[in-house]
Amino acid sequence: QVQLVESGGGLVQAGGSLRLSCAASGRTFSWYAMGWFRQAPGKERELVAAISWSGGSTYYADSVKGRFTISRVNAKNTMYLQMNNLKPEDTAVYYCAADKTALIWPVDTFGSWGQGTQVTVSS
16 A cells, blocks of 8 residues: 655645645555545535656646646656736645556546645635
8 A cells, every 4th residue: 555645735825836745655656656635615626637657748727837836756756836926716625636547647546545634825
């Protein structure tokens, strides 16, 4: 089983930036696609961005294209989400997730989740 721990959330003004990190342990990180989800109060969890096991392919939700960048450093077992030009509607708990199946892209099914980190964007 993989363990995922997010960090980097916080309170920021609109237009500001944050970088989230997701540290993984427990299995071979570089074999699995990863993703970032978010869930705002009263809303369903949504996929924000995903990245293939090698980092060579990415996916972004339309709402964050051009503002967010997903990346990973396999040697550090860590994935990142750089968030720029943040908007109040980006306020949510952000979760990292790992694919259940190794060495495939697009993602099969996300099977492991972190505990989440709160991002709050003030207007």
